[in-house]
Amino acid sequence: MNNFIFENSTKVYFGKGCVKEYLACKLKNYQTIMLAYGGGSIKRNGIYDEIMTILEKENKDVIEFGGIPSNPTYAKVLEGARLAKENGADIILGVGGGSVMDCCKAISLAAVYDGDVWTDFWQRPGCISFEPLPLGVIVTVSGTGSEMNGGAVITNEETKIKTGRDYPACNPNFALMDPEYTFSVPKLQTASGGFDTLSHIMEIYFSEPDENNVSDDIAEAVMKSVIRNLPAALKDPADYTARSNLMWAATMAENRVIKLGKKTDFEAHQIEHQLGAYTDCNHGCGLAVIQPTYYRHIYKDGLKKFVRFAANVWKIPPRGKTDEELALAGINALEDFIKEIGLPKTLRELGIEDKGILPEIAQSCNISPGSYRQLTHEEILEILKESY
Amino acid sequence: MNNFIFENSTKVYFGKGCVKEYLACKLKNYQTIMLAYGGGSIKRNGIYDEIMTILEKENKDVIEFGGIPSNPTYAKVLEGARLAKENGADIILGVGGGSVMDCCKAISLAAVYDGDVWTDFWQRPGCISFEPLPLGVIVTVSGTGSEMNGGAVITNEETKIKTGRDYPACNPNFALMDPEYTFSVPKLQTASGGFDTLSHIMEIYFSEPDENNVSDDIAEAVMKSVIRNLPAALKDPADYTARSNLMWAATMAENRVIKLGKKTDFEAHQIEHQLGAYTDCNHGCGLAVIQPTYYRHIYKDGLKKFVRFAANVWKIPPRGKTDEELALAGINALEDFIKEIGLPKTLRELGIEDKGILPEIAQSCNISPGSYRQLTHEEILEILKESY
Numbered sequence: 001m002n003n004f005i006f007e008n009s010t011k012v013y014f015g016k017g018c019v020k021e022y023l024a025c026k027l028k029n030y031q032t033i034m035l036a037y038g039g040g041s042i043k044r045n046g047i048y049d050e051i052m053t054i055l056e057k058e059n060k061d062v063i064e065f066g067g068i069p070s071n072p073t074y075a076k077v078l079e080g081a082r083l084a085k086e087n088g089a090d091i092i093l094g095v096g097g098g099s100v101m102d103c104c105k106a107i108s109l110a111a112v113y114d115g116d117v118w119t120d121f122w123q124r125p126g127c128i129s130f131e132p133l134p135l136g137v138i139v140t141v142s143g144t145g146s147e148m149n150g151g152a153v154i155t156n157e158e159t160k161i162k163t164g165r166d167y168p169a170c171n172p173n174f175a176l177m178d179p180e181y182t183f184s185v186p187k188l189q190t191a192s193g194g195f196d197t198l199s200h201i202m203e204i205y206f207s208e209p210d211e212n213n214v215s216d217d218i219a220e221a222v223m224k225s226v227i228r229n230l231p232a233a234l235k236d237p238a239d240y241t242a243r244s245n246l247m248w249a250a251t252m253a254e255n256r257v258i259k260l261g262k263k264t265d266f267e268a269h270q271i272e273h274q275l276g277a278y279t280d281c282n283h284g285c286g287l288a289v290i291q292p293t294y295y296r297h298i299y300k301d302g303l304k305k306f307v308r309f310a311a312n313v314w315k316i317p318p319r320g321k322t323d324e325e326l327a328l329a330g331i332n333a334l335e336d337f338i339k340e341i342g343l344p345k346t347l348r349e350l351g352i353e354d355k356g357i358l359p360e361i362a363q364s365c366n367i368s369p370g371s372y373r374q375l376t377h378e379e380i381l382e383i384l385k386e387s388y
Numbered sequence: 389m390n391n392f393i394f395e396n397s398t399k400v401y402f403g404k405g406c407v408k409e410y411l412a413c414k415l416k417n418y419q420t421i422m423l424a425y426g427g428g429s430i431k432r433n434g435i436y437d438e439i440m441t442i443l444e445k446e447n448k449d450v451i452e453f454g455g456i457p458s459n460p461t462y463a464k465v466l467e468g469a470r471l472a473k474e475n476g477a478d479i480i481l482g483v484g485g486g487s488v489m490d491c492c493k494a495i496s497l498a499a500v501y502d503g504d505v506w507t508d509f510w511q512r513p514g515c516i517s518f519e520p521l522p523l524g525v526i527v528t529v530s531g532t533g534s535e536m537n538g539g540a541v542i543t544n545e546e547t548k549i550k551t552g553r554d555y556p557a558c559n560p561n562f563a564l565m566d567p568e569y570t571f572s573v574p575k576l577q578t579a580s581g582g583f584d585t586l587s588h589i590m591e592i593y594f595s596e597p598d599e600n601n602v603s604d605d606i607a608e609a610v611m612k613s614v615i616r617n618l619p620a621a622l623k624d625p626a627d628y629t630a631r632s633n634l635m636w637a638a639t640m641a642e643n644r645v646i647k648l649g650k651k652t653d654f655e656a657h658q659i660e661h662q663l664g665a666y667t668d669c670n671h672g673c674g675l676a677v678i679q680p681t682y683y684r685h686i687y688k689d690g691l692k693k694f695v696r697f698a699a700n701v702w703k704i705p706p707r708g709k710t711d712e713e714l715a716l717a718g719i720n721a722l723e724d725f726i727k728e729i730g731l732p733k734t735l736r737e738l739g740i741e742d743k744g745i746l747p748e749i750a751q752s753c754n755i756s757p758g759s760y761r762q763l764t765h766e767e768i769l770e771i772l773k774e775s776y
Contacts, residue, residue: 001402001403001405001567001629001632001633001636003402003404003405003406004400004402004403005400005401005402006399006402007398007399007400008396009397010395011393011394011395011424012394012395013393013394014389014391014392014393014394014648014649015389015390015392015649017391018391028653033436093543117447167643179389211617211629212613212617212629212633213633213636214609214610214613214633214636214640215636217610217612217613218606218609218610218640220600220609221605221606221608221609222602222605222606225600225602225605228600228602241389241599241600243601244389244649245389245601248389248420248602248603248648248649249602252602252645257640257645259403260402260636261403261632262638306423323718377727
C-alpha cells in the first residue's frame with residue numbers, strides 16, 4: 001500500500017428513527033439554527049414537519065434557507081452565507097442530498113471568512129486555518145457520500161467551472177442517516193445516486209497501485225453491495241435492507257477509507273463536472289453516459305485491474321477469453337447494469353441537443369494526473385462525441 | 389442493517405518513514421513524554437534509537453516506562469500511572485503492539501482519575517466524563533488493531549480476570565504505522581497477530597443480521613486479504629506489500645467499521661481471555677486453538693453464514709455438498725490455514741500441561757449474549773476439553 005494519512009471527524013447516527021432520537025441532543029448547544037434544504041421535497045414527504053416539530057419543541061430560533069439547486073452555485077453559497085451572518089446562525093442544519101450538503105459546507109466557510117471563498121478555496125486549493133460555522137446534516141437522498149467527508153462540489157456560473165475540494169475542516173460535525181427517509185426518492189434519482197456511489201468506487205479502484213491491496217478488496221465488496229441492492233431498491237422503494245445498504249455503501253465510498261494507500265483520479269467526474277457546468281445535467285446520469293466510454297479508452301493501460309473487475313465484481317468466467325476480451329466484457333457488464341437501472345446511455349438521452357457545445361466542454365475539463373493514462377482535451381472530446 | 393452510531397477520532401499516519409516524518413510534529417505541544425514499551429525488542433531492532441533521536445533533537449523530557457508484558461496486568465497499569473503522575477507527563481507515547489497500546493490506554497485514565505480504574509471501568513462498564521492523559525502510539529507489531537479504537541484488554545492477576553472494554557475517549561490521538569517496523573517481528577508472533585486479526589473479523593462476521601449487509605461484504609474482503617498476505621509475510625518477512633496489507637487489515641478489523649449494523653459477540657475472545665488469565669498463553673495462539681472447535685459447536689445455528697464463509701472466503705465449490713458439509717468444509721479450511729501458518733492446534737501444544745485447570749477456566753468465562761447461540765459454562769468446558 002502507498003503511504004497515507006487518515007482522519008474522519010464526522011460522528012454518524014444511522015438507522016430507523018435516528019432523527020427523532022438524536023437531533024435534539026446534537027443541537028443542545030446551539031440556539032439559532034439555519035435550516036437549509038433543496039427544492040422542497042422534504043415538505044411533501046413529511047421530513048420537514050418531523051424536523052420542525054423537534055426544533056419547535058426545543059424552542060430553537062430557525063432561519064430557513066430553501067431552494068438549494070442540484071449543482072449548487074456559488075451565488076447560492078453567498079446568499080446562504082449572508083443569511084447566516086445577518087441572523088447570527090450558530091449552526092447550519094443541512095437536510096437533503098449531496099447538493100444541499102456540499103452547498104452547506106461552502107456556506108460554513110463563507111459565513112465566517114472575510115475573503116472570497118471561491119477564489120481562495122475552490123478555484124485553487126487553500127488552507128483553512130479558521131473554524132467554519134458548525135454543520136450537521138440529515139441525509140434524505142443517498143449517493144454522493146458527502147455526509148462523511150469535507151468535499152463540496154460548487155458551480156461558478158459566471159466562469160462555467162464546477163469543481164470539488166475536500167477539506168477535513170468541512171466534515172459535518174454529525175450526520176443523521178435514516179434509510180426510511182430515502183423511501184420516497186424517485187426511481188431516477190435513486191438510480192442516479194446509486195450509480196454515483198458505484199462511480200466513486202470505480203474512480204478509486206481503477207488506479208495504482210495494482211498490487212494486492214486491502215482498499216481494492218474493500219472497494220470490490222462495496223461495489224458488489226451496490227450492484228445487488230440498487231435493483232432491489234428500484235423494485236421496492238421501501239425495501240429497508242436495500243435502502244440501508246445503499247445508504248451506507250454511499251458513505252463508505254466517500255469517507256476516505258477505500259482511497260487509503262491508493263492514488264485517486266476522478267477523471268470521469270472531472271468530465272462530468274464540466275458537462276454539468278454547461279448543461280446542468282443530473283450528475284449520476286452524466287457519469288453513466290461517460291464512464292463506460294471513458295473506460296474503453298483507458299482499459300489497455302490498466303488491463304490487469306479491468307480483468308480483475310470483470311472477474312471479481314461481475315463474476316464473468318475467464319475461460320476461453322483473452323485478457324482484453326475479459327476486460328471489455330466487464331465494461332459491457334457495467335453498461336448492461338446502467339441499462340438495467342434505467343439510466344441514459346448517451347448525451348442525447350441526457351437532453352443535450354447541441355453537439356456543437358462539446359468542444360468547449362472538452363476544452364474546459366480539468367485534466368487529472370491520470371489513473372492509468374493522462375487524457376488530453378482532444379481525447380476527452382472524442383469520448384464526448386462517442387457518448388453523444 | 390441494524391442501527392448504529394459511528395465515530396473514530398484517531399488520526400492515522402501510515403507508511404514507510406512516517407515516524408521520522410510526523411513524530412516531531414505530533415509532539416510539538418507536549419514537553420514531557422512518557423515513552424512506554426514492552427520487553428525491549430525495540431532496543432534490538434533500532435526503533436528505540438530512531439525515536440530517541442527524534443525526542444532528543446526536539447529537546448523533550450523523556451520518562452521511560454519499559455517492560456509492559458503481553459497480557460498487561462492491572463498492577464503494571466498502576467505502576468505506569470504513578471510514574472506519569474510523579475513526573476508530570478504531558479502525553480504517553482506507546483511503542484509496541486496491542487499489549488503496550490492497551491496498557492497505555494488504561495494508564496491514560498488511571499493517571500488522571502482519583503478512583504480505581506479497574507473497578508470503575510473494567511470490572512463493569514463505566515462512563516468517562518473526564519479527559520484522559522493524551523496518548524499517541526507507534527505500532528511495531530500488527531494484529532490487535534488497538535491503534536484505532538478505545539479498546540483495552542487488561543488482566544487483573546489477583547482476581548484472575550482478563551477483560552476488555554472499548555471507550556471512544558481512549559482512542560489514541562494519533563497512530564504512526566510504518567509497516568517496515570514489523571519486518572523484524574518473529575514468525576510465531578507474525579502468525580499469531582495475523583490470526584488475531586482474522587479472529588476479530590470472524591467474531592463479528594458470524595453474527596446477525598444475516599441479510600445482505602455492506603459490513604459482512606467488507607469483512608469477507610478483509611479476511612481474504614489476511615489469508616493471502618499472512619503466508620506471504622511468513623515466507624518473506626520483508627515483503628512490504630504483505631506487511632502493509634496485514635497492518636492495515638488489522639486496523640480495519642478493529643476500527644469499528646466492519647461492526648456497523650451488526651451485533652457483535654466475541655465469545656471466542658471471552659474464552660481465550662480466561663485461558664490467558666490462567667495460563668498467560670499467547671493470545672493469537674489461544675484463539676487458533678479454540679476457534680475451530682467453538683465453530684463446530686455453533687455452526688448449525690448460523691448455518692447460512694457458515695455456508696457463505698466456505699464459499700466466499702475459502703472458495704470451496706458447493707457442488708455435491710449439503711449445506712452442513714459445506715459449512716464444515718469452511719471450518720476445516722480455517723483449521724488447515726492455522727496449520728499452514730504454524731500455530732498450535734491443541735491446548736497441549738499451547739503448553740497447558742494440566743487438564744485439571746480446565747473446569748475452573750470454563751467457569752470463569754464471561755458468557756456473551758451469543759452470536760448464533762448462547763453458550764453455557766458446561767459447553768465451554770466441552771470446547772476446552774475437545775481442544776486439549
